[in-house]
Amino acid sequence: MRLLGNIALDDKNFEKARFYFNLILEKNPENSYAIGRYARSYYFEKQYQKAKQLYRQALSGMAENHLNYPWYTLRQGEVALALGNVTHASEKLQTALAIGKEKQDTELLWEVYFALGRLFMKQAQLPQAIAAFHHAATNMENNRRKITIDELRIGYFEEGSAIYKHLAEAYFQRFQENRHAADLDSTVYFSSHTRGRSLHEAIQEQRAQTAFLQTSAEAAGFREMHKKVATTHYRLRLSFLDTVKTPDAVYTALETDRIDLLSQKLRALEAMPAVDSTKKNQKTDFFAMDSLQAILHKQQAALLLYHISNRQSFVSAISADTVLALPLRARADSVDAAMATLLNPFYSITSDNVDSLKFRADIAYGFYTSLLEPVLSTVNLPSNLIIVPDNHLAGLPFSLLLRRQPAMQAYGLEDSVECMDGFLLHDFVFSYSPSFSTLLRPRPEQKARRDMLVFADPANQSLYDLDAFKKSLRYQMSRKWFYDPLPSALDEAAALQQLGLDTEVLVRNAGTENALFEKYTDFRILHFATHGFIDSVFNEFSGVVLALDSDSTRDGLLMGFEFANLNLTQDLVTLGACESGSGRNTTGEGILGLPRIILTAGARSVLQTQWKIDDDFAGRLLPVFYDNYFNGKMNKAQALAVAKRSVVDMKDKHSHPFFWAAYTLYGDAQRNVPGWFERNMTTLIAVVLSFGIITLLSIAFIRNRRAHAKFRK
Template sequence: MSQTLTTQKTTIEGREETSFSTLCLLRDDSCLVQSNFCPLPSASCLSEKHLKQIESQKTPFNSVFQGGMESYSEGTVVAWRDAIARWEEALAIARNERDREQEALTLYWLGLVHFNLKELKTSADYYTQVLSIYEENGDLHSQASILNTLAQIHATWGEYQNAFDTYDRALKLWQAAKFRTGEAATLNNIGFVYADLGDFNQALDYYQNAFNLVENLGNPINIAATLNNLGRVYSDSGKGDKALSTYNQALALWREAENVPGEASTLNNIGFIYANRNNWTKAQEYYNQALPLWQQVGDKAGEASTLTNLGVVAANQGNPQNALERYNTALTFRRQVRDRAKEALTLYRIALAQRDLNNLDEAQRQIEAALKIIEDLRGNVARSDLRATFFASKQDYYEFYIDLLMERHKQQPQAGYDRLALQASERTRARTLLEVLREANADIRQGVNPELLAQEQQLQRQLSVMEEQRIKRLSGKSGSASAENLDLEIESAIEQYRQVRAKIRATSPRYAALTQPEPLNVQQIQQQVLDKDTMLLEYFVGEKRSYLWAVTDNELVSYELPGRDEIQSLAKEYRRLLTSPAHRRRIKTVAAAQSKLSNAILKPVADRIQGKRLLIVSHDILQYVPFAALSVSGTTGEEETPPLIVEHEIVSLPSASTLAILRQEQNTRSRATKDLAIFADPVFGSNDDRLSKTEAFEQTLPAELEASARAAGVNLSRLPFTKVEADNISALVSQEQTRGAIGFEANRVLATSQELSQYRMIHFATHGLLNSQNPELSGLVLTLFDSQGQPQNGFLRMHELFNLTLPADLVVLSACETGLGERVRGEGLIGLTRGFMYAGAARVVVSLWNVDDRGTAELMAKFYQQMLQQGLSPSAALRQAQIEMWQTEEWKSPFYWAGFTLQGEWK
């Protein structure tokens, strides 16, 4: 048996959520909106009018339909099949008599019974037919009910954008009718989709809103369903105890209502909590309680979920053969109900078991089948942020695949498995960035519904106005409490903005015609990205083993590196010492930490990189590491060694494929005509003597604004050396070719104007602002007051960058931590770099930490001097400037120069 995998990790997909389906058409709250796990509706769910008609009028339709209801109410699969036969006969009668009301009633129940049998294609067909009837007669409640269930079906099939759009239609109908129970059902289900896509913050918001409604309405079954779903989000947020408490509340309600499917769902989820704690015996106990309950009600999807979880238990107890048997049974059920995401999960589990059994060929076949499904499902998500979170939740699949391929490479070094592993690594990286770069030049708004475009523009204006209001509130008497309320409104507007952009993509003929970019294979990387003087170093940090691929234009060599824990420990310690005021000048202490990290990630390839320009595609914690300051000298002590930058030009890339797309898009863009626009020394707050000279300033209270910025990780102190920086750089360019925006002129209005598109180089010397929860709100801080001392919106947000046209050769973000952002697995750092690349920049210089104001001014002067006077390329100029800083005693510490990296085109 292979010893390379000893445990199988639990994943978020091991749980069951309770999705509301509006099961019957009565206006009674206790019946209309029920969970899929509630007691199945019987004839009592029909309206009183229909009940009386069926009981009193012995018409052919009523007799046949009533027989179907009696069979259905028995609640067994056999009885449901009998109900289907009777209702199909009733449907034929209704259509023959041209009775649309009876036709609608029968279509609804046929859709419901097939839905409960997980025969979703047939169910959707019936529901679509009945929806057209309810649209004809204007029955809003019934339309919303059908749309709610159709959306569930789309979500199960992985048609996520269709699901969102259909839920949105249902939600608006419920709200128009002021029917709170239906609204709660659909809110709950929207949360379900967000959770499936890995956006647990949004899921929590929707579940909480649903819970507030159902708690007020007092329906215990709907309360239990929402508690079940809230438990999942708590579990995924690492709040296991809170999740367990929430699940136990739901379980008590299910049992009190004698609701078997709901009880099974929550028992399964409690088992998952114990599995996450590696308490396999306790987990198995709960799974074994859930399994017969699923079987009792004939729910194959639920049974598949618990079988998969029992397989994980068996694998972790050292019995992969037993695990495999359970997975194979679960796979059959998954395919019966066309649950593509869960099918991929089960295939992944099968691959894990096959590897444990040393069946590597079969393991590879199964994981490749799983990844094909994941790629298909990813393509069904129109929103780029949700594509990123969905893909992040599936990164374990790729990590396993890469590790498996590299294991096979070790056994068969000449078979090309290391090439396949590198190509798999490329598929895990910055995929959304590749896609937005491709769409940037496609004018995807052409041919889109003008109303959608108007909504987008309105939301952009709304966000700008809200930011202006927020700043005025922070600067006024209402202070931070009032601004916090507005923050919630801004988050809501951002969510609406994302949804509208997704609809634009989904309905755009230009977007539909776009060929989505495929990550490059090894040969394409060698031909389209590299030349004879350049080497790609691509890293992948894995749980037990990490990997490095060194690629030139004619060779690929791969290396095995330490696992995630060791690399993260070394990288964090080096970065801590390097950026700490107490340690940064202790050269020997920093050198010792640098040496340990370099030995772990660079020493294996040291003999191959001589004389090469290095393209670094980092991963995980390595995205925060300044490779320019590392060394390949192989020392182990505290002696200082020449940094990597002395011998090598270094460029950072999100992925090798990104550079190929950048080059393609750059070839189609017009060139700027002027040389340099520079923003520097903005006016931020109370410590700025330029404000104290204005009459209105005494009326403002900027301390609140500064406190808010500090809460976001920004100290809005003046950066006086940025004025020196700007003067030194501007002196290198003719006045006619330069636009200097200093002080009050360094404002957002200019930064978002068309004027900026005229310049080849754009330089921002200011503070950066990071927002990891909503990356669209990350940005640069420009002047926050006008020349009269009045507060103004000075934040240039990332969502605004996506609306700019900046065909610049170079954008320099000479600000704090501008190279960072939200780190999303499968995407890397989602920060300002991609915003400027989308706007048209070929390359961006950014910083990895809070840089020193005076040191940065010195570095930037040298950088531009090398470019503009010595004629070096931006990457070569940055290297030379960093070498000069290192050679100067005052600036020798890498803290002052290594934080700046060039991302993008190196030529």
């Protein structure tokens, strides 16, 4: 019950958490641990009086040497602080601090110092608050260094990132007061620490971890469990052909095996001898302003680092020659509400309600005035903008924001053209990065010489009457494992083959996992025009659908943990499936999904979709994007923006942002492919040489004929 209650508490399912802890209390009403966790659920819900009563009950009669005594004393101080009782809060926090120092308990100390920092901020004692937050960060990082596995660091830093948010806000407040450059640098530095931390460390360790999992004796259990899970997936994907119902026990065992697979991976990596990247000098390793500005100069771009909270929101704007931080009016609660109103209709779209879809133009304009206009009114920005979003802005395509106030509040598919000239798409080129680290990471040499490997509709279904099949009992039993054919993906692949690139297309049964593993290193770009699936709990089990073959250990489901084991050097991976950019939005990291895993595995960038896409529209947009990129001398973000503009300019229903705003570029926007002349240099040289040889032979032939004619005379 304790474990289930803590899982529910971490998931912010407070009613469910209290249910489990109440089961413990029914058996033992004086269980101080359950009482304390019960109180914690009320604290998170801001029911501070209930939390106060329960913490008092938990501490009643508890000895000072009890394990929970300093923790519940700390929690009493936090509750008092939330209720505005500064004196009582200070007393409790100082008591907890003394115990933490005596025991040298870094886990306790970072939380106490963090609470003290918030107390000092409430008392307008800024220097003391900054000092306390620094102590909290030092103790938190000391604890975090003991954790060497990316998956565990993510969960740990989800709470610890709040320290850096408060530190960034404290330095920003001091910068507003004195305009010192050092405070500006600290504002940007600590704000950058609130996102992508584990991604940064995972990038550094990815190659070594991949090799260890593939070859070491310690990872043998992981490899065996991988085969077992894949074999079960294989069986379930073929189950629609069986006449016997698949037992429920198979599905139950699969869920257990999946968890065991992750456990085996964690156990293997715990045994891996590795350098802990968190021990490096993070200020020079994680963030280097001069290196970042050099990259921005090369790209003729600016970077906008957003920091949104209910206390203080601001944006850091960085270009080749400028660094500034500006206050924003936006607050987290209002941003969350506006994001839901603007984007939820896009996320919930179906074939039945698409005609009633509305774009809330008033909110798109409101986001522009609160997020971008303050920057544009202060500094001249280049047209290329790299957005590093706050968690509250994750998934917002800035290109659909409106620069001019719309005439109507909302627009449908037929009337959205009335406001389309105001989209920021026409003024700026946007790309998105989870953190600075994806821009600063060193890149291995691109050895691939071919352009693009395309997987188009890699499914095994060859049913003549699909509608009739879907009415059958077998389909109802196994539809979770049945993937509809995507005929438009074949049209998309055919259009890509007409671009004059060195492209290999694997359609239907040819698009297997084994084919991918055999060929992927030869290509600069991997393009998946296939189904995808999202696991909102474990992003390792999100993936794309490929075809089955005779190898039962290859399930045709290329999942996140398998992407992570690839040594990707690709310039771009295009995930053409619906909602491929979705995942769990995690504090301190951002969206945990396939794109993050693919960047970690070494790819430079990912072209992702934010919501369900129209297959026919993809067939129009993506060939134009690739043509712009390979043959138009544009970088990836520019190629995508120009392709979108060409669609919007057609002024039909596809001008609605539902169609084109779903596609966003995640990662490095730079151009990393040869142009038309470079790609065709060998052919051009051969043509020129052939022409030269023919010319010389022709001249020699003419001269020879003249000589013979003169001789006859």
